[in-house]
Amino acid sequence: MNRIILQVIGILFICLLLAGCWDKRELNELAIATAISIDKRDDKFHVAAQVVIPTELSMKGGTGSSPVTLYEASGESINEAIRKLTKVTPRYIYLGHLRVVVISEDLAKEGIGATVDFLSRGWELRSDFYLIVSKESDAKEILNVQTALEKIPANELFNILHTSEAHYASTVAVTFFKMKTNLERDGKQGVLTGVQILGDPSIGSSKGNVETIVPEAKIQFEELAIFKGDKLVGWLNEKESRGYNGVINQVKSSIGLITCPDGGNISVGIKKFNSKMKSKKISNNPGIELKVDIVANLGEINCDIDLTKLANVNMLEKEFGKMVKEDIQRTIEVVQQKYRTDIFGFGATIYKQSPEEWKKLKENWDEVFVELPVNIKVNTQISHFGSVLNPVVSKTSE
Template sequence: MKKCILILLVLTLFLSGCWDRRELNELSITMALGIDKVKNEYLVSAQVIVPSEVSMQASSGRSAVTLYQASGETVYEAFRKMTKDAPRKIYPGHLRILVISEELAKEGISESLDLLARDWELRSDFYVVIAKDLTASEVLNVTTPIESIPANKMFNALKTSERIWAATEGVILDDLLTNLTSDGKEAVLTGIKVIGDKELGSSKQNVESITPSTRIQYDHLGVFKEDRLVGWLTEDEGRGYSDITDTVEKTVTAISCPKGGKIAIEIFDFDSTIKGSINKGEPEVDIHIQAKGNVGEVQCSIDLTKPESMNEIQKIYEKEMKELIEQTINTVQSQYESDIFGFGEAIHRSNPKEWKEMKEHWDEKFANLTVHVHVEMKDLRIGTLNNSFLRKIED
């Protein structure tokens, strides 16, 4: 026993402490980063927490964050140059969101991401978005109500929207890098824009009124080809993309009533599968979708107690969903020739030998690819009411 204790004591002599330990008062906790391209240099913006303002005891009512900026020939250089202004080392270990300007995204984002992909201080579970029609620094310079730290607002809004609306896509760094380097699937990123007066957006006044003068809002999906942004989907096409790629958790879809008007269907269960095949030497893809939902709102005259009415609504949902998905595919094929859906991956899984021969010219194959869409509403429930009170008023 004494021998074991002696061995343990000797081993402790060779154990070191935390060699990279840092005190919190030596770090500037960075919650959001923005990357712009100004002439031939990168402009990096860091949204940093003001410690005294996130403390309930010491807060003086000023902004909970401040913005540091620096330019450099590389992102890493600009990042380090911030120390000329910031009193503490910029620490991105708690990063929630990375904003890349649309101008830079059109040039290519690979070089911008290299530092973030290899930096050991960074977790890779932060979202990446594109500043639409403005710079990344302008987005990070807007104050937000409810969430005093704008980065938290941006992170939580995208997470919530992706989960219950399905027209946006929360893409973390790992997934983005996978799509950028994948054979048979291209990347998409959600756009973010500033609504209102950008100058007032940075002031405290912006969050002191019921209706802020300036807001940050997510807007459409950006389509990439290799590492370059080549265009934007509409909101409906963004929803079609989510349907195809099986990223829908919950959403609401307004469909036509049989005799005019609209019915809103809440989708609570959604499943989409993509299967590839080779037919007479040419690739084909089958998309099979199954959905379950509730009638969420009725704005027409229809008797929901009749089984034939519910069957008719289900058929309308299947028809309109199929049309939306086919329109989305046609837009991407004809305008962008970028396989953001992963159809190439489906062909690779089903026919690896044939894929090896066609992957070098997959863009051309994708643009002319035959896609069969199958939509089935498996279960449609009425909700808490049998018929809308509107029906009684009309009667």
């Protein structure tokens, strides 16, 4: 009996120790940041935090003011700049609900090591927010643009990137966790999507920017920033960005145009895309075999072609596969010859599939990568033609 009493007392004592939260903060003590930007000015880090104004988002309706505000501070380190924000805001900046972190192009060229280190150590931070690079403008300016469809600009940035990656394949939504992994990983370098302002940035922060049908300033994701180590070394254009996503099997849906034999073109929508990378000896040298399987639909026909003939369908499949192969091949050549950084993960593939081979190549991988042969095979199938087979207006239908 005494033993049972002692056990009960012990359990109660443990429960008392576990009660409460040592780091508890009341909601009215916090300023919820949905995005932060990081710039480098005069050897100091400049941080801006996009903070939600709860009263402007309440069901009862606010005063009609902006639903977010921007707080800024500079410091010798990012952590110091974040702490200095307490000098301009009455509440503690809480980073647990970040959607995006915008890094300036200049800082990315200098190196994002300090940024990644700070974001890695913050116990409040999750690792599922997106990292993006501001192109041709300060990172802060990106957060200073009012958006139309989403009241909170950070949500619009997050959703645009998520949607464009899913439907066009010229962007890639990279979480902080994924970028950090790439920086720590052998044989794979990092890539982030670029973002820029279209229009007049000085008007973008005003409420009037979202009161017109065509805003004076808009946000657009454009091109991929490619890294070597923690430094930005260049940009891939739209076609090269799509080629990159094709190599790493990141194409969820996209479109392409096939030129018709007698002029005009046909729009083809990718329904399924699967690329597999394999380490393989090519002419007794280390190499990569890339096999791509595509299932596509016809989206639009702007030429005269008879699709009742199987030969024409086979021709379209062959031409589309050829176009995809050329885009991928061209992207690999540009990255190998111009930037010399393995953003595709060819080295990581060799390490995973042929670890003994990787031991021989690891020390001189940058030199090996530049000359690495890549054998590309593309198989394409057009499975759906829509509710009509031939063009609505064509000679073949007459």
